[in-house]
Amino acid sequence: MLLYAPAVFFLLLAAVGVLRDRRRFSNAVYLGLALTFLAFALLVTLGKVDSVLAEVVLIVVVLAPALATLVLAGLLIANGFKMIRKEGRRVANLLSLLCGVAILAVVALLVAAPQADSPALSVVARTALLLTCYLSFLFVCFIGYAYLYGRLMPRQDVDYVVVLGSGLLGGTRVPPLLASRLERGRALYERQAANGRPPLLITSGGQGPDEQLPESHAMAAYLTDRGFPADRIVLEDRSRTTEENLRFSRELMSAADPDYSCVVVTNNFHAFRAALLARRQGVNGQVAGSPTAAYFWPSATIREFVAVLVAYKWINVTVCGLLTLVSVAA
Structure with a gap:
C-alpha cells in the first residue's frame, strides 16, 4: 500500500485546496501529481501480474x-x-x-x-x-x-453578476463571443430572479482605441434591446484588460456593499484563468463559463495556458x- 501513498497524499492536498479556494493553480498541480503517482503505482502493480x-x-x-x-x-x-x-x-x-x-x-x-x-x-x-x-x-x-x-455550478444567491467584455465588432457591435457571455449572464440573472432576489448585472469593459463607445455601454444596449431591465444594470466603463475588469468591478461592488458576493461570467475557455485573476484581485466570487465555438478552443486554450505560465x-x-x-x- 505504500506504493499508493504519494497518490493519496497529493489527492488530499488537492481536496484541501479546493475546499479552501478552488481558484488556485496549485490545486491543478496537486491533482495532476496524484493521478501521475496513481498511474505509476497501477503500472508497477500490473507489472507484477504474470x-x-x-x-x-x-x-x-x-x-x-x-x-x-x-x-x-x-x-x-x-x-x-x-x-x-x-x-x-x-x-x-x-x-x-x-x-x-x-x-x-x-x-x-x-x-x-x-x-x-x-x-x-x-x-x-x-x-x-x-x-x-x-x-x-x-x-x-x-x-x-x-x-x-x-x-462546478456557481452560487444562486449572489448580489452581482459580472459580465467581462471582450471587444466590439466594427467598434460598435457585440460580437458572437461577447453575446455568448451576455446570454449566460442573463440566464444566471433570470435563474436567481425567479427565486425573488434579482441581482444587479455589471457590464464590464472600457473603450478601446478602435471602438466608438465603451464596451460596457454596447453590452448594456444588447441586453436592454432584448428586454433586460435597465435599472438592474451597472456600467463599469474604465477597464482595458481582464485584470482591470475584475479590479474595477470589485471596487464598484465593495463600495456598495463590503459583504457582497458575485459570479463572474466569461467564455468557458477563459473561465479558469479568470478565476485565478479574480482571486488575485480579491473578488469575492467564482467564475462561470459560456459556450464557445469548438474550432476556437485549441488556440484559445493554448493562449490561456501561456498566460498562466507567464x-x-x-x-x-x-x-x-x-x-x-x-x-x-x-
Missing part, C-alpha cells in the same frame, strides 16, 4: 502516448489552418498551428539524435524532452482542472533552468 493480458496492457500504455502525440500534432496543425481561414492570420490564431509544428520538431529531434552520433545534439534532444515533459504535465493539469472547474514565470523559469542543468550534467 498474465498475457497484463503484458498487452503494458504495451498499450507504452505505445499509446507516442501515437497520441502524433495524432495531437496533426489535429493542432489542421485546427491552425482552420483558424487562419475563419479568423485571419493574427498571431493568436496561429498558436495551435505553431504548437503542432513544435511537437513534430521535438519528435524529429528525438529520432535524429541517436542516429547523428553527436554529443551536443544528444544534450539538445534530452533537454527538449525534459522541458516538453514538464510543460506537457502542466498543460494537462491546466486543461483537466479547468474542465472540472467549469463543471503569471507564474519565475517558478517556471527556475524549474526549466534546473531541468536544463540536469540535462547538461547527465
Whole structure:
C-alpha cells in the first residue's frame, strides 16, 4: 500500500485546496501529481501480474502516448489552418498551428539524435524532452482542472453578476463571443430572479482605441434591446484588460456593499484563468463559463495556458533552468 501513498497524499492536498479556494493553480498541480503517482503505482502493480493480458496492457500504455502525440500534432496543425481561414492570420490564431509544428520538431529531434552520433545534439534532444515533459504535465493539469472547474455550478444567491467584455465588432457591435457571455449572464440573472432576489448585472469593459463607445455601454444596449431591465444594470466603463475588469468591478461592488458576493461570467475557455485573476484581485466570487465555438478552443486554450505560465514565470523559469542543468550534467 505504500506504493499508493504519494497518490493519496497529493489527492488530499488537492481536496484541501479546493475546499479552501478552488481558484488556485496549485490545486491543478496537486491533482495532476496524484493521478501521475496513481498511474505509476497501477503500472508497477500490473507489472507484477504474470498474465498475457497484463503484458498487452503494458504495451498499450507504452505505445499509446507516442501515437497520441502524433495524432495531437496533426489535429493542432489542421485546427491552425482552420483558424487562419475563419479568423485571419493574427498571431493568436496561429498558436495551435505553431504548437503542432513544435511537437513534430521535438519528435524529429528525438529520432535524429541517436542516429547523428553527436554529443551536443544528444544534450539538445534530452533537454527538449525534459522541458516538453514538464510543460506537457502542466498543460494537462491546466486543461483537466479547468474542465472540472467549469463543471462546478456557481452560487444562486449572489448580489452581482459580472459580465467581462471582450471587444466590439466594427467598434460598435457585440460580437458572437461577447453575446455568448451576455446570454449566460442573463440566464444566471433570470435563474436567481425567479427565486425573488434579482441581482444587479455589471457590464464590464472600457473603450478601446478602435471602438466608438465603451464596451460596457454596447453590452448594456444588447441586453436592454432584448428586454433586460435597465435599472438592474451597472456600467463599469474604465477597464482595458481582464485584470482591470475584475479590479474595477470589485471596487464598484465593495463600495456598495463590503459583504457582497458575485459570479463572474466569461467564455468557458477563459473561465479558469479568470478565476485565478479574480482571486488575485480579491473578488469575492467564482467564475462561470459560456459556450464557445469548438474550432476556437485549441488556440484559445493554448493562449490561456501561456498566460498562466507567464503569471507564474519565475517558478517556471527556475524549474526549466534546473531541468536544463540536469540535462547538461547527465
